[in-house]
Amino acid sequence: MLDQSAPTPDAPVNPRRAFLVRVIQGVHATIGATLTFILGSAVLAPSLARRERLWLSAGNTSALREGEPVAVTLRVARQDGATEVVDRRVVFLVKSGDQVRAIDSTCTHLGCRTRFNAELGQIECPCHGGAYDVTGRVVAGPPPHALDELPTRIDGTRVLVQV
Amino acid sequence: MLTRLLDWFDSRTGYRAGLAHLLDERLPQGTGWAFTTGSVITLLLGVQFLSGVVLAMYYVPSPALAYDSVQYVMRSLPMGWMVRGLHVWGASFLVVATSVHMLRVFTHAAYKAPREVTWLTGLVSLLVILAFSLSGYLLPWDQKAYWATTVTVNVARSTPFAGEFIANLLRGGPELGALTLGRWYAAHVFLLPSILVTFVVAHLFLMRRHGISGPLRRSSGPATSFFPWHVMKDTVVMAIVFASLIALAYLVRAPLDEVANPADASYIPRPEWYFLSLFQLLKYFPGPLEPVATQLLPGLAVGFLALLPFLDRRGERRPWGRERLPFTFGMVVLVAGVVTLTVLGLQDRPEGKKAEDWGLLPIAGLELATGENSACKRCHVSGGPAAPLESTGLRRDEEWLLNHMIDPVAIAPGVRTADDRAPRSAMGRFGAQAVVAYLRRSHAGIEPPALEPSLRLAAMTYASTCVVCHKISGEGGTVGPDLTEIGKRRDAAGIREVIEDASMVYGESSMPSFKDKLTGAQIEALADYLATRK
Numbered sequence: 001m002l003d004q005s006a007p008t009p010d011a012p013v014n015p016r017r018a019f020l021v022r023v024i025q026g027v028h029a030t031i032g033a034t035l036t037f038i039l040g041s042a043v044l045a046p047s048l049a050r051r052e053r054l055w056l057s058a059g060n061t062s063a064l065r066e067g068e069p070v071a072v073t074l075r076v077a078r079q080d081g082a083t084e085v086v087d088r089r090v091v092f093l094v095k096s097g098d099q100v101r102a103i104d105s106t107c108t109h110l111g112c113r114t115r116f117n118a119e120l121g122q123i124e125c126p127c128h129g130g131a132y133d134v135t136g137r138v139v140a141g142p143p144p145h146a147l148d149e150l151p152t153r154i155d156g157t158r159v160l161v162q163v
Numbered sequence: 164m165l166t167r168l169l170d171w172f173d174s175r176t177g178y179r180a181g182l183a184h185l186l187d188e189r190l191p192q193g194t195g196w197a198f199t200t201g202s203v204i205t206l207l208l209g210v211q212f213l214s215g216v217v218l219a220m221y222y223v224p225s226p227a228l229a230y231d232s233v234q235y236v237m238r239s240l241p242m243g244w245m246v247r248g249l250h251v252w253g254a255s256f257l258v259v260a261t262s263v264h265m266l267r268v269f270t271h272a273a274y275k276a277p278r279e280v281t282w283l284t285g286l287v288s289l290l291v292i293l294a295f296s297l298s299g300y301l302l303p304w305d306q307k308a309y310w311a312t313t314v315t316v317n318v319a320r321s322t323p324f325a326g327e328f329i330a331n332l333l334r335g336g337p338e339l340g341a342l343t344l345g346r347w348y349a350a351h352v353f354l355l356p357s358i359l360v361t362f363v364v365a366h367l368f369l370m371r372r373h374g375i376s377g378p379l380r381r382s383s384g385p386a387t388s389f390f391p392w393h394v395m396k397d398t399v400v401m402a403i404v405f406a407s408l409i410a411l412a413y414l415v416r417a418p419l420d421e422v423a424n425p426a427d428a429s430y431i432p433r434p435e436w437y438f439l440s441l442f443q444l445l446k447y448f449p450g451p452l453e454p455v456a457t458q459l460l461p462g463l464a465v466g467f468l469a470l471l472p473f474l475d476r477r478g479e480r481r482p483w484g485r486e487r488l489p490f491t492f493g494m495v496v497l498v499a500g501v502v503t504l505t506v507l508g509l510q511d512r513p514e515g516k517k518a519e520d521w522g523l524l525p526i527a528g529l530e531l532a533t534g535e536n537s538a539c540k541r542c543h544v545s546g547g548p549a550a551p552l553e554s555t556g557l558r559r560d561e562e563w564l565l566n567h568m569i570d571p572v573a574i575a576p577g578v579r580t581a582d583d584r585a586p587r588s589a590m591g592r593f594g595a596q597a598v599v600a601y602l603r604r605s606h607a608g609i610e611p612p613a614l615e616p617s618l619r620l621a622a623m624t625y626a627s628t629c630v631v632c633h634k635i636s637g638e639g640g641t642v643g644p645d646l647t648e649i650g651k652r653r654d655a656a657g658i659r660e661v662i663e664d665a666s667m668v669y670g671e672s673s674m675p676s677f678k679d680k681l682t683g684a685q686i687e688a689l690a691d692y693l694a695t696r697k
Contacts, residue, residue, distance in 0.1 A: 020391040027398045031405050035210065038249065039217050041242035054545065077550040079239075082223060082232035084550040 052078070058102065058161040061154065064095040069116045069123060069134050071105065076163050089163060091150060092116065092123065094134055102161045103136040104148040114147070123147070186390035191377035193384075194393060197271070198375060200264035202397035203404050207257045208363065210408070211295075214250040215352070222302065224348035226341050229304035230422040231556035234606065237419060248412030254296050256408055258437045261289045269471075269494055272480040272487065273376035279472035281369040286468055288362045291355055293437070298351040300435055301344065305607075309423035310432030312347075313339055318445070321453045339425070379480055421607040422557050429637050431513045439508035440501045446511075464497055521604060521612055522636030522647075523692070527626030528601025529611055530619055531594050538589035539598070542571065557606050561599060568595035597626040600638050621688040624681060629689070632674070635696070643674060648696055655694035662686050 058072045069092035076087045090105040090113060103123075105114050112127035122139060123132040130141035137146045151162040173179045190198075221240060223232040236243035265285065268274060274282035301312045316339060320330035335342030387393070424430075434442050441461060448456040471490060479486040532539045532552060542549040549555070557564070571589050590598070604611070612618070625635070632643035639646075649658065660667065663686060665674035677686065 017391060020395045024391055024394055024398045027402045031206070031402070034405075034409060035213060038242050038245050039213055042217050042236075042240055042246045043220065045241035075548055077547065079550070079554050081221065082228055082235035082556070084554060084556070086548070 046081070053162055055153065055160045055162050058091065058093060058152075058159045061095070061100065061157045061159055064093055064100065064159075066095050066097075067134055068118075069094045069103065071116060072161075074161065074163060091161060092136075092147075093152075093159060093161075096135075098154075100152050100154060100159050101135070102150040102152045102159075104150060106148070107143060108138075108145050108147060109141070109143040186388070186394075188371065188374075188389035189386035190375060190389055190393055191381060191386055193378040193380070193382040194375065194387070195378060196396055196400065197267050197378075198393070199397045199400040200260060200267050201370075203400055204257065204260050204264055206401045206405060207253055207260055207408075208359075210249055210253050210405075211257060212356070214246050214253065215356075217246050218250055219352055222348075224302070224344050226304055226344055226423070227558040228556070229302060229344060230419075230606075231558055233303040233305075233419060234556075234608070237417070238608065244416060245412055248415070248417045249408065251417035252411045252415070253408060254299060255435070255437065256404065257292055258296060260404070261292055265289060265468075266494075266498070268376075270482050271376050271379060272475070272482070274472040275376075275475065275478075275480070276472070278369070278373050278376065281366060281373065282472050283469065284362045284366040284369065286465075288359060288366060290465070291359045291362065295351060295355050295359070296435060296437060298347045298355065301347045302351065303419055304344065304423045305420035306423055306427070306430050307418075307420045307432060309339065309425065310430045311434045312343070314432050314434065314442070316343075318441075318457045321457045323454055323458075376480075419607065421603045424561070424603070426561055427637070433513075436505065436509065440504035443504040443508035443511070467493055467497065519609060520636045520647075521609070522600075522638055523622045523625040524597050524630055524635065524638040525600040525604045526611065526614070526618060526622035527594075528597035528599065529605070529614070530623060531590060531626075532598045532601055538571075539568075541589075552602070552605075557602055564599050564602075565592065565595045568598055593626055593630060596630070596638075617688040618692060620685060621692040624685045624689055628677070628681065646693055646696065650694045650697040653694070655690045658693045659686055659690040662689060 054076065056074050056076065058074060059070075064070055071090055072093055074089045074091060076089060077084060078087065092103040092105055094101045094103060105123075106112075107114050107125040107127065107130050109125065109128060109130050112125050114123045114125045114130070114132065116122075116134075117124045121134065123134065123136070125131070125141065125143070128142050130143040131139050132143070132147055133139050135146075136149060153160045153162075218236065221232055221236050221243070223229055233247070236247055238244075240246075268282065268285070297315060301308045316330050316333050319333055320326040322329055331337060333343070333346075334340075335346050433439070441456070444456040444460060445453065475487060475490045477486040481487065482491040531537065539552055541547075543552045543555065545551055559567070568589050569592060589595075625633075629646075630639045632640045634641060634645045634647065636647050653661070657668075661669075661674070662681070663678040664676040665672035666676070681689075
């Protein structure tokens with residue numbers, strides 16, 4: 001099928017032809033760029049979205065005792081694409097003086113849910129024997145670092161935790 | 164560096180020779196603008212494919228989530244509305260482009276030997292594109308999707324003998340529902356694309372194998388190469404079509420009705436414009452004659468197109484040439500028929516519920532759901548046990564929604580805390596119906612009217628009293644007359660008389676007197692509002 005006399009890319013440059021090639025390339029590049037912008041935005045936007053931060057009420061200061069972690073379940077309703085899901089996060093509220101700290105109960109080792117052992121006065125992970133003190137610092141076992149702490153605020157007698 | 168890499172790649176694949184083969188096709192002298200329609204179709208198919216892939220990332224083929232997922236694309240996803248706009252309007256563009264392409268091939272008699280099979284692959288591709296459109300508009304699961312598909316399935320059911328079987332096959336059972344959506348989705352995203360790709364590739368292969376038919380009158384001169392001389396023409400037309408598609412998608416939002424409501428048989432379905440001719444045809448063949456419109460005439464049209472290259476075999480290429488005249492006549496009848504029926508279909512707009520008409524029930528629902536004493540806001544607040552109403556979907560059926568509103572605790576586990584003893588009823592049944600009506604409107608993204616106090620009073624009165632017997636804009640009871648256009652028949656004073664004492668006006672009426680049951684302000688607000696409904 002290929003005609004040997006057909007102009008090939010190596011043929012002597014015809015200025016009109018070279019101009020047409022430029023125009024064709026330009027138009028197709030513009031169409032491609034427009035589609036890439038529209039479709040790319042729709043694909044990438046959710047990947048770049050930040051999680052919305054919320055202040056949630058986690059209970060009353062009167063229910064807390066000095067230095068003793070109290071486990072509180074926070075329900076966080078959030079959008080998940082077209083659906084809505086409610087995440088549950090368990091945090092330990094620890095009172096120390098006027099301050100209340102909120103410590104995430106998720107073990108930093110492999111993500112198990114930790115529990116407070118009142119007899120030993122430490123937070124323990126049931127999976128691999130990780131243990132933390134009441135401020136969340138590692139005292140034993142494999143966890144690589146302390147339990148995560150969440151920002152807190154006290155509004156009157158209510159404890160607000162940011163998730 | 165790049166050149167050396169490409170040299171190596173060429174030595175291993177021979178891509179340059181392949182590319183040269185593709186681009187250096189020799190075209191007959193005088194091949195003009197009419198021969199750009201195929202390239203436009205290729206561009207549009209590309210847009211449909213890419214935008215379809217993006218939509219499929221977000222779409223959920225289930226009745227509970229389909230509508231919400233499309234709504235998510237339209238409202239929350241950046242550029243999502245544009246992606247869906249390209250896909251929805253692109254489908255219309257594609258139907259037009261393929262039809263124009265086919266007419267171009269007809270006028271050039273390009274289907275004649277040896278190109279009969281090329282024509283047939285094109286015809287199949289056109290039918291597949293129509294099947295795409297048909298399956299595509301069920302997917303958003305809005306009112307139009309649901310009811311227009313009901314019509315489609317009923318059309319298939321009119322097939323003699325096998326009708327019921329075909330209908331069940333299309334629906335995946337005796338009812339239109341989750342199983343229907345699943346199979347139409349699978350067809351739309353897996354089956355039809357693979358069929359279309361196969362036939363389009365065959366079409367292009369055959370086009371190259373036989374070369375193009377070229378202009379009717381050959382001008383003398385050497386053949387020109389496809390690239391860049393004809394590609395330039397293709398590119399100009401593609402650019403114009405693409406720019407129009409982008410402009411349309413930008414300027415006109417792809418429509419989305421209220422969420423499908425199988426319980427609302429008052430909806431009057433109308434198909435997309437490209438099926439309107441078939442839809443219109445149905446009106447002329449009622450009852451036992453229906454298969455004439457649903458099977459016989461469309462079958463004849465497709466049969467005529469399929470047989471064309473085998474019947475029109477003489478050398479004549481000019482459409483007005485004596486030997487081709489009968490076929491040209493047949494084609495003109497076909498095109499004129501489709502165009503006429505489409506225009507008639509467009510003019511014949513049945514009066515249905517207008518999307519932007521809020522009526523009164525949804526306004527009462529708006530007040531109940533978002534007003535100061537809203538029971539919904541006990542839970543549906545940011546950070547509360549349930550998501551804010553704006554971000555909840557409408558993915559349960561009406562029964563669930565009504566029961567949830569009447570007794571939220573019974574149906575949404577985990578909402579009741581230890582201090583909450585008795586279930587707290589949020590609202591009565593009519594209130595719940597009002598809130599459901601409101602949610603349907605607001606989830607469809609329809610802006611509410613300005614809430615003046617008298618309108619609010621009229622709405623709350625209607626939702627607690629009149630709704631039992633009277634319909635407004637598709638919602639309400641059917642015991643009494645529909646009040647949607649009552650303003651055409653009576654003025655405010657006349658309406659007030661009927662509300663206060665209907666039997667005084669009509670002599671005998673089953674409508675009770677509301678003189679003592681409603682306050683003067685309530686009656687006045689109702690009468691004033693109803694008088695404006697024309």
